[in-house]
Amino acid sequence: MPSEDLQAIIQPEGVHMGVMTVDAKKCTRPLGSSCQLCYDDCPVKAWELVEGEAPHLPADSLCLSCYHCMLACPRNAVSIAETYHVDSGYFRTLPHRLEALPPRKPLDGEGNPVEWTAVEKTVLNRRSVRNFRDKPVPEALLRRILEAGRFAPSGDNFQPWKFIVLTDKAVMKEINEGAWSFLKAYRTRFRDPAEARQLAEGVLSGVLAPSTFDPRVVGAMALDRDYRPILLNAPVVIFMLEDPRATNAGGLHTGICGQNMTLVANAVGLGACWVGLSLLALTIPGMKEKLGIEHPWKLVSALAIGYPKFKQEGMVPREYRPVTWIRDGAGGPVED
Ligand SMILES: Cc1cc2nc3c(=O)[nH]c(=O)nc-3n(C[C@H](O)[C@H](O)[C@H](O)COP(=O)(O)O)c2cc1C
Ligand code: SF4
Ligand code: SF4
Numbered sequence: 001m002p003s004e005d006l007q008a009i010i011q012p013e014g015v016h017m018g019v020m021t022v023d024a025k026k027c028t029r030p031l032g033s034s035c036q037l038c039y040d041d042c043p044v045k046a047w048e049l050v051e052g053e054a055p056h057l058p059a060d061s062l063c064l065s066c067y068h069c070m071l072a073c074p075r076n077a078v079s080i081a082e083t084y085h086v087d088s089g090y091f092r093t094l095p096h097r098l099e100a101l102p103p104r105k106p107l108d109g110e111g112n113p114v115e116w117t118a119v120e121k122t123v124l125n126r127r128s129v130r131n132f133r134d135k136p137v138p139e140a141l142l143r144r145i146l147e148a149g150r151f152a153p154s155g156d157n158f159q160p161w162k163f164i165v166l167t168d169k170a171v172m173k174e175i176n177e178g179a180w181s182f183l184k185a186y187r188t189r190f191r192d193p194a195e196a197r198q199l200a201e202g203v204l205s206g207v208l209a210p211s212t213f214d215p216r217v218v219g220a221m222a223l224d225r226d227y228r229p230i231l232l233n234a235p236v237v238i239f240m241l242e243d244p245r246a247t248n249a250g251g252l253h254t255g256i257c258g259q260n261m262t263l264v265a266n267a268v269g270l271g272a273c274w275v276g277l278s279l280l281a282l283t284i285p286g287m288k289e290k291l292g293i294e295h296p297w298k299l300v301s302a303l304a305i306g307y308p309k310f311k312q313e314g315m316v317p318r319e320y321r322p323v324t325w326i327r328d329g330a331g332g333p334v335e336d
């Protein structure tokens with residue numbers, strides 16, 4: 001395999017992590033407050049906190065431009081300086097580069113401004129909730145969430161899903177600690193040039209996911225300064241499994257179930273976050289059996305659910321990728 005191809009994956013060039021700034025005049029920390037909501041709601045803990053100062057992002061920040069810090073800040077002090085993007089190579093942002101825009105204002109069929117519908121508000125306000133209160137979720141509410149999953153559409157109405165609801169704290173601890181050990185070992189592999197090369201070969205040959213070396217993934221894995229439980233200390237985790245024998249199998253059904261369940265969790269006053277890292281549970285000897293995962297069920301992902309510790313929902317900007325329109329009579333595609 002040409003070494004320049006591998007190198008472009010292992011050490012991509014032109015990577016610009018997100019840059020966020022804080023208006024120190026609006027932030028309450030310089031006035032002596034201990035607020036750190038922007039830090040608490042940051043999935044990669046990108047902010048540096050110094051007592052008596054407004055938070056700042058270090059030069060080697062891991063910011064992935066999710067904009068949670070903007071909505072977490074009660075003083076509206078955080079703004080975007082630069083959106084995550086990659087100039088060239090394997091991980092190049094396509095099309096280069098995208099602008100972060102707030103949700104487009106709604107119009108009716110005649111083009112007049114209108115209010116968002118309840119469904120639109122629910123979709124646009126949903127955010128991943130990663131900070132939960134230490135409070136159990138009543139089973140009556142969990143049943144409503146699970147029903148939202150059960151009523152998802154599916155190819156040929158196969159309904160190829162199965163849910164496992166975990167509230168056992170001892171099992172959660174075992175998963176968190178096992179996953180952490182796995183991630184630590186993986187980080188060591190990344191740092192070894194020969195191992196990194198082997199992993200990159202796995203990406204090019206299709207054995208490993210392309211995202212293995214995505215700068216955001218590698219950055220998050222480099223975070224070994226503090227232990228962070230992958231299950232986010234949530235009181236409930238719903239594991240979502242799919243039957244690979246179904247038509248359109250491959251995770252799509254879990255995606256639909258998960259989104260249905262997330263929105264209903266929000267509707268009943270709860271918060272949720274997808275946990276793709278939940279797959280690491282399978283690296284722990286005996287965990288598959290402990291979770292009751294049997295043939296043919298394939299674990300696809302999980303949702304961490306609980307009562308939000310502080311406000312974490314709301315609208316944020318998002319990169320806008322132009323849509324291709326092939327309008328009747330236009331004679332061809334237009335990007336807009
Ligand atoms: C399939 C999938 C897997 C994810 N896995 C994780 C995860 O393991 N840990 C985590 O903290 N967030 C995870 N997330 C949440 C994303 O980081 C989040 O959706 C993204 O940053 C956008 O933020 P928002 O959901 O608040 O809009 C996952 C999201 C999806 C859809
Ligand atoms: S945009 Fe997201 S990743 Fe970046 S600092 Fe804010 S919360 Fe953290
Ligand atoms: S959330 Fe806002 S007020 Fe609080 S520390 Fe961050 S920037 Fe300052």
